[in-house]
Amino acid sequence: DAGVIQSPRHEVTEMGQEVTLRCKPISGHNSLFWYRQTMMRGLELLIYFNNNVPIDDSGMPEDRFSAKMPNASFSTLKIQPSEPRDSAVYFCASSLISGTGRETQYFGPGTRLLVL
Amino acid sequence: TQLLEQSPQFLSIQEGENLTVYCNSSSVFSSLQWYRQEPGEGPVLLVTVVTGGEVKKLKRLTFQFGDARKDSSLHITAAQPGDTGLYLCAGALGGGADGLTFGKGTHLIIQP
Secondary structure, rough: OOHHHHHHEEEEEEOOOOOEEEEOOOOOOOOOEEEEEEEOEEEEEEEEEOOOEEEEEEOOOOOOOOEEEEOOEEEEEOOOOHHHHHOOEEEEEEEOOOOOOOOOOOOOOOOEEOOO | OOOOOOEEEEEEOOOOOOEEEEEEEOOOEEEEEEEEEEOOOOOOEEEOOOOOOOEEEEOOEEEOOOOOOOEEEEOOOOHHHOOOOOEEEEEEOOOOOOOOEEEEEEEEEEOO
16 A cells, blocks of 8 residues: 555645645545644644544634545645644544544655745 | 543653553543554554443553543553654544544653
8 A cells, every 4th residue: 555645745835826736645545634733733633533524623723724525535634825834734634433432543644835 | 620630741751660640530532542643644543442440451551541531541661762652532522423533632751
């Protein structure tokens, strides 16, 4: 298995531009998570989906952020308009939730976003 | 306020020494996980503990979940340079379907 795939790996953009981050979860997984990592705040959960349905988006910082999961094999995280404080590493993770409480989340390599 | 506090934030020791890192919270977690992250990569799961008082061993790494399921520790025996990395603890407040709450991590450097 190729693992969780994220694209692009690096993104440099100017303030005010729209940014779209993409994620392909591991085939067969039923949950997908978006996280953001910064030195100041660490790794923060932004939103997660279960069976393509958004379950909790309370971690999304503001209305400039939106996430979609149109099917089981694809998700996007969009920032519009982007701001310098959005600069961070964005991770996507997927998991097969079976109810044991011991499920593993598999992380992608991350997208490093720099907003100038 | 960070829900999960990890200490120390940074630790640099010599190869062969032992070390313990801590993960503390005032909240009760249904499960707690430890991840290791290397530069330029995503976190990779090391272990999951579910039962209060649970102890798990992974070669030279020993993980313990507190009796009240609010805290955890990771002990490394005879540390090696390959252990260098960012160690993150993460708690699940609800069931396994929920997203995780991460601590800020312990940056560990093992010097040869």
